[in-house]
Amino acid sequence: METANALRVAVVGAGPSGFYAAESLLKQRPEAVIDLFDRLPAPFGLVRYGVAPDHQKIKSVTKVYDRVMGDARLRFRGNVEVGRDLTAEDLRRHYHATVFTYGAALDRRLGIPGEDLDGSMSATDFVAWYNGHPDFADLSPRLDGHTALVVGVGNVAVDVTRVLAKTPSELASSDIADQALAALAESSVRDVVVIGRRGPAEAKWSTKELRDLGELEDADLVIDPADLAITDESRAAIADDAVARRNLEVLEELAARPLRGLSRRIHLRFLLSPIAIEPDASGSRVGTVVLERNRLEARADGSLGAKGTGITERLDAQLVFRSVGYRGQAMPGLPFDERWSVVPNDHGRVLTARDGEPVAGWYVAGWIKRGPTGVIGTNKACAVETVTTLLSDELPEIAPADADPAAVDALLAERGVAVVDADGWRRIDAAETVAGAAAGRPRVKLCTREALLAASRG
Ligand code: NAP
Numbered sequence: 001m002e003t004a005n006a007l008r009v010a011v012v013g014a015g016p017s018g019f020y021a022a023e024s025l026l027k028q029r030p031e032a033v034i035d036l037f038d039r040l041p042a043p044f045g046l047v048r049y050g051v052a053p054d055h056q057k058i059k060s061v062t063k064v065y066d067r068v069m070g071d072a073r074l075r076f077r078g079n080v081e082v083g084r085d086l087t088a089e090d091l092r093r094h095y096h097a098t099v100f101t102y103g104a105a106l107d108r109r110l111g112i113p114g115e116d117l118d119g120s121m122s123a124t125d126f127v128a129w130y131n132g133h134p135d136f137a138d139l140s141p142r143l144d145g146h147t148a149l150v151v152g153v154g155n156v157a158v159d160v161t162r163v164l165a166k167t168p169s170e171l172a173s174s175d176i177a178d179q180a181l182a183a184l185a186e187s188s189v190r191d192v193v194v195i196g197r198r199g200p201a202e203a204k205w206s207t208k209e210l211r212d213l214g215e216l217e218d219a220d221l222v223i224d225p226a227d228l229a230i231t232d233e234s235r236a237a238i239a240d241d242a243v244a245r246r247n248l249e250v251l252e253e254l255a256a257r258p259l260r261g262l263s264r265r266i267h268l269r270f271l272l273s274p275i276a277i278e279p280d281a282s283g284s285r286v287g288t289v290v291l292e293r294n295r296l297e298a299r300a301d302g303s304l305g306a307k308g309t310g311i312t313e314r315l316d317a318q319l320v321f322r323s324v325g326y327r328g329q330a331m332p333g334l335p336f337d338e339r340w341s342v343v344p345n346d347h348g349r350v351l352t353a354r355d356g357e358p359v360a361g362w363y364v365a366g367w368i369k370r371g372p373t374g375v376i377g378t379n380k381a382c383a384v385e386t387v388t389t390l391l392s393d394e395l396p397e398i399a400p401a402d403a404d405p406a407a408v409d410a411l412l413a414e415r416g417v418a419v420v421d422a423d424g425w426r427r428i429d430a431a432e433t434v435a436g437a438a439a440g441r442p443r444v445k446l447c448t449r450e451a452l453l454a455a456s457r458g
Contacts, residue, residue: 007032007395008403010095012082013102014038015045016376017366019065020383021099026073028391034074035095035408039081040134041420041452042428043069045103047376049133052159053174054166056442061376069422075405077412078420079453085417086408088333088362094402094411096395097361099386100343100350104328104367110151114277115322119145119286123152123160123323130163130184132177132445134452143187145318149289151274152323153196153203158213160321164192165219165264175432175442191265192219193315195272197294197306200227200251201234203270206375207246214254219264223255227270234296237304271295272313273306277320289315326372335359343368348386349393361396363389424456431455 007029011018014036022034042048044062051058069076080086082102091098107122109115119142129139148164150157163171168185176184196203203210214221228251238244251268271294280287291313294306328343330336335353337344343364344351350362365386366379374382401407412419420428428446432455436443446452 007097008095008398008405009034009390010091010098011036012091012098012100013045013366013368014043014076014078015101015103015366015379016047016061016065017101017103017369017379017383018045018099019043019068020380021101021365021387022071022074023064023068024384024387025099025390026068026071028387030073032073033405035077035405036069036074037077037080037082037086039079039102041079041424041449041456043076043078043425049128049131051131051376052127052163053131053176054162054171055159056174058376059175059442069425076420076422076425077408078425078456079418079449080412083332085412085415088331090408090411092361092396094398094408095361096398097363097390099348099363099365099383099390100331100334100368101364101366101383102329102331102368104326104341104372106327106329106341107322108325108327110274110322110324112274112276114279114286117277117279117286118142118284119318120277120320120322123150123156123321124326126160126321127156130176130180132175132180132447134447134449137179137447140183142319143183143189145286146188147191147193147315147317148189148319148321149274149315149317150192150194150321150323152325153194153205153268153270154323154325155205155209156325157194157321157323158205158209160323161192161194161266162212162216164189165213165216165266167218170217173441175436175445177445177447179447189319190263191267193267193269193317195274195291196268196270197273198304199230199234199270199296200268201230201238201244201248202296202304203244203247205247207243207250210247211250211254213266213268214257216264216266218262219266220259220262221254221257222259222265222267223251224269225252225255227268228252228255231296233298233304271306273308274320275308275312280318286318286320287316289317289320291315326367328368328371334362340371342371345369346389348382348389358393360393363387418453420453420456427458428452428455
C-alpha cells in the first residue's frame with residue numbers, strides 16, 4: 001500500500017465530509033495514502049447516527065463510503081479520539097497534512113428559564129439515542145407526557161416529530177435502536193406541537209420532509225390556514241426562493257386536508273418563541289411553556305428576523321425538544337472561532353484565530369468548516385474545495401521514520417487504544433445486518449461501545 005514519498009494525510013472524522021475528502025484526495029492525487037480516524041468504533045458519522053432510521057434511502061449513501069473504505073490506499077482507524085488518544089501535534093509529526101472533518105456534535109440551547117427541567121431535552125441527543133449512538137445509550141428520555149413541544153422548524157425538528165408521532169409498527173422495519181423502539185412503543189405522547197419563531201415562509205425544512213408529516217399512519221396534521229397568511233415583506237423575500245415558495249404551497253395543501261380523527265396529532269405553528277418553561281406541581285418536571293408571539297422585522301442584512309410582541313400564551317406540555325441546530329466544538333490544539341463555533345479557515349485552509357494566518361498542513365471540511373447547514377451532498381463540494389486547497393499548498397515535511405504507517409499504530413498500541421480497522425468494522429456490519437435479516441430489518445444496531453468492540457473482534 002505504501003508508496004515511497006507518498007503524500008500522507010490524516011482525516012479526522014469518518015462522517016460524510018471525511019469520506020468525501022478522502023475520495024477527492026485519492027482521485028486528485030493517486031499516490032496519496034490516508035488514515036481515516038473516528039472516535040467511534042463504527043464509521044459514517046451523521047449518516048449512521050443522525051439521519052432518521054426511517055430514512056433508509058438517505059442512509060444508502062454509505063455504499064459510496066464503503067467503496068472508499070475498500071481502497072487499499074486508505075486505512076480506517078476507528079475508536080481513536082483525536083485530542084485524547086492522539087494529539088493534533090502527533091498528527092503533525094506523522095502526516096504531511098491533516099483534514100479535520102469532525103463535525104458539530106453539540107447542540108444549541110434556547111437560553112430560557114426552565115430549559116433544564118426534567119422532560120426538556122435536546123433534539124440532537126434524542127436523535128443520537130434513537131439511532132443507537134453509544135454515548136447516548138443511557139439517555140432514557142422521558143416519553144410519558146401527553147403533549148410534546150418541538151422548538152424549531154428545520155429538518156431535525158421534522159425527524160423528531162415524525163419519530164414521536166409514528167406508530168411502533170411504522171418504526172419497526174427501520175434500523176432504530178432496539179431500546180428506542182421499545183421505549184417509543186410505550187410512549188404516551190399524542191400531541192406534538194412544532195413551533196417556528198419566524199413565519200411559514202422562513203421555515204428551514206425541506207419540502208419532502210414537510211410533506212412526509214402528512215403521510216403518517218395514525219397522526220393527523222393540524223395547521224390553521226390563518227397561520228399561513230404571510231406579509232408582503234415575507235412574500236418579497238421568497239420571490240427567488242423556489243423551495244420556500246413550494247413549502248408554502250405544500251403547507252396550504254396540508255392545511256386544507258380534512259382531519260381524520262386519528263389518535264395522534266402534529267400541530268404546526270409559527271411566529272412563536274418559548275420564553276420560559278415552568279415546572280408542574282412536582283417542581284422539577286416540565287409543566288407549562290410560556291410562548292411569546294412574534295412579528296417579522298427586517299434585519300440589517302435585509303433578511304427577516306423574529307421580534308417579540310410582548311403578547312404571550314401558555315401551552316400545557318410535559319416534554320420539550322429544542323431543535324434549534326447543532327454547534328461545533330473546539331479541538332485541543334486547533335484554532336477555534338467561539339462566535340461561530342467553527343474552525344477559522346480560508347477555503348478549508350485552517351487559519352489562526354487571532355491574526356488569520358494559515359496554519360501549515362491543517363485543513364477543515366464539513367460542518368466544522370462552514371457550520372451545521374446543508375444536506376449530506378453539500379459536504380461533497382465542500383470537501384473537494386478543501387482538498388483542492390490542500391493540493392495547491394506547500395506542505396510541511398515529515399521525518400522518514402514518522403512517515404512509516406506502522407509508527408502511528410505503534411503509538412496507539414503503546415497508549416493502549418483498541419483500534420478498530422476496516423476488517424473490524426466489516427465484522428460489526430455483518431453482525432448487525434445478519435441480526436437485521438433475521439428480524440426483517442435493515443440491521444439491528446449494536447448500541448454500546450463494548451458491544452461494538454466485541455463484534456469488531458469477531
Ligand atoms: P436548521 O435547519 O438550521 O434549523 C434550525 C431551526 O431552529 C430553524 O427553524 C431556526 O429558526 C430555529 N432556531 C434557531 N435558534 C432558535 C431559537 N433560539 N429559538 C427558536 N428557534 C430557533 O438545523 P437542523 O434542523 O438542526 O438541521 C441541521 C442541518 O441538517 C440542516 O442543514 C438540515 O437541512 C440538515 N438535515 C437534513 C435532513 C434531511 O435532509 N432529511 C435531516 C436532518 C437534518 P431560524 O430560521 O429563525 O433561525
